[in-house]
């Protein structure tokens with residue numbers, strides 16, 4: 001178990017395109033475990049490998065209630081999208097900020113699991129948003145470039161006081 005350092009906006013690693021994963025070796029398993037630890041420690045609902053400085057196409061997501069298994073996606077590809085949702089989004093690499101982003105309300109994604117077996121996952125609402133946001137990271141894209149209007153601080157003046 002290890003918490004990795006989360007790269008923040010301005011770090012060039014976040015704007016690079018990540019590489020496909022060819023083998024699920026011990027190093028990859030350690031990376032997956034560390035990314036889960038790092039995501040939970042930071043109270044995030046998703047984390048992509050470039051956010052911990054590793055340019056590999058790997059994403060972890062947990063938008064579920066406590067006790068459910070997290071979703072691990074290796075080399076994820078969006079196959080289909082449908083509908084639209086507009087709502088607030090944040091990112092562990094852009095601490096203290098939120099912004100409004102329009103995303104598909106439904107996505108169908110193909111990916112590999114830890115055993116390099118292909119699976120399909122469908123998501124709506126928050127899961128669809130998380131899938132789009134995290135897969136964007138693998139292509140060097142940040143939500144801050146897609147926001148409608150200005151980024152806002154997550155704390156209101158009242159909460160800060």
Ligand code: ZN
Pocket residue numbers: 090091092093133134137
């Ligand atoms: Zn993010």
